Amino acid sequence: MQTTTQMLKKPLIALILLATGCNSSRIAELERENNDLKKAALKANLDSQEKCAKDAEEEFTSERWVSDASFTDHYSKALNKCFIRVQWLESRQKGPYPGQYLHVLLSDAFEKKNYAELHRSLAELNPLQCTVTLPSGQQKTCTSSREFEELISTYMDN
Numbered sequence: 001m002q003t004t005t006q007m008l009k010k011p012l013i014a015l016i017l018l019a020t021g022c023n024s025s026r027i028a029e030l031e032r033e034n035n036d037l038k039k040a041a042l043k044a045n046l047d048s049q050e051k052c053a054k055d056a057e058e059e060f061t062s063e064r065w066v067s068d069a070s071f072t073d074h075y076s077k078a079l080n081k082c083f084i085r086v087q088w089l090e091s092r093q094k095g096p097y098p099g100q101y102l103h104v105l106l107s108d109a110f111e112k113k114n115y116a117e118l119h120r121s122l123a124e125l126n127p128l129q130c131t132v133t134l135p136s137g138q139q140k141t142c143t144s145s146r147e148f149e150e151l152i153s154t155y156m157d158n
Contacts, residue, residue, distance in 0.1 A: 049075040052082035056109040059084055073109065078158040079135065082109040085156065089122075099123050102145075106132075106152050115155060118148045 056073030069088035076083060083106060090101040099121050106116040120127035130142040132151040142148045 048077070048080075048082075051075075052109065055082055056084040059107075059109045059112070060086065074156045076155060076158050079155070081111075081155070083107070083115070083155050084109040085152075097121070101128075104148070106155060116148065116152050118142075118145065120145065 052075035053073050056071065060069075060071045063086075065086060065088060069086055071084055071086045074083045074085070075081075085104065085106050087102065087104040090103060092098045092101065100123070102118070102120050102122060104116075104118040105114060107114045114133075116132040117129065118127055119129040126143060127145065127148070130144075130148050132140045132142060132148065134140055134151070135154060140151060142151055
């Protein structure tokens with residue numbers, strides 16, 4: 001004669017097997033949904049990068065930059081912003097400060113907001129002007145080109 005425990009054992013095992021089977025199919029479904037979401041996020045990121053490159057180029061060509069100006073663009077996924085970095089060399093032959101000067105501007109290609117600028121003589125180590133707006137909104141005055149690059153990496157490296 002079977003005890004109550006033995007009688008309940010078979011239905012309990014069947015219930016566990018049934019529940020496990022449902023869980024494995026649900027897990028597979030969730031994994032498929034997760035993969036679909038990853039693909040959609042990647043496509044959205046690539047679309048944003050493509051739009052950023054296009055808008056940065058339009059911004060660059062719409063401005064009247066000197067002929068040797070160049071630009072790079074970067075879409076920051078973390079900040080959801082498109083940055084354009086424009087730089088050029090300037091030669092001053094006359095005036096009180098003749099020489100070669102480097103100029104760098106970093107701005108948002110969508111909003112047209114400036115985030116950083118550097119102006120320095122190539123004959124001097126310290127910049128004539130160097131300011132960066134940090135993500136917090138705080139204005140930071142930098143004292144070297146290296147510090148400028150470190151500060152703008154927040155915008156250009158993520």
